Amino acid sequence: MVIRAMAMVRVDGLREITMDMRRPEPAANVNRRAGGFRVSFQNRSRSVEPIKSFVGVTSKELSRVESAVGTAEAIQQLLLIAIPALILILVDPGPGKRP
């Protein structure tokens, strides 16, 4: 299953991190907002170090982002299965109710 999940966490009044992960090749898009400017950076190295150095976040702050991404990803994965499943069940309700 190829999943894409995004989460945004406000680190403080000036910095926001948006992490965009795509399995199986995760990438992180980090946006830094400061003084009205938005700077984007795409990390394809499978390492969090470039993100930390680019935005200037600590490991603890970054782990908050990763945790938020993980939750968003899990919810998205469940919905990606549940919504089509629900539609299929409504379309084919079962033997007793089939025309």
Next chain:
Amino acid sequence: MYAAHFAASLAVKGRAPRAPLWALVTAAFLPDFVWIVLARAGVEPELPPRGFFDDWSHSLLMIVVTSTLFALLFWKKDRVVAAAVWIAGLSHLILDFLIHPARLALYPHSAIHLGWSLWSYGQEKSSLGPNHYWWIEAAFIVLLLAVYGFSWRRVSPDWRIPAASCLLVAGLHLLSV
């Protein structure tokens, strides 16, 4: 695989019409449900430094165990339904056997891994647009939906319901291009 698991549920539904579709879909996605929970809990990481690991949700032994336990819930009510649910659960193993981010372990933390190692090949772009993975999954979807469609024809001449189900599954796969 994603849409192929829905197609597998429908194929089993076609052969065992008494089996409720919700149970078949749940069984077909059971290893993924377990994986979502375990990945969130950090038991099955997918990123560095620990790398991709899904032995607890996707090893041969665990898929057989979870499928069997889930199927047993239907054993008292209807044994045919229980068998259908069990097969739907095992279909996950068959589909992931071909292409999966990592080859499937025999049991959690086993050194023995099964399955074809087509993941790298699957990620390569094909000359027809989508990558090879997409085409391989498409082939399985066509095969499984054909089983569903032909099985349906034996019980009802009405083609609208299977056509709608097939369109939905095909649409899901097209969306993943």
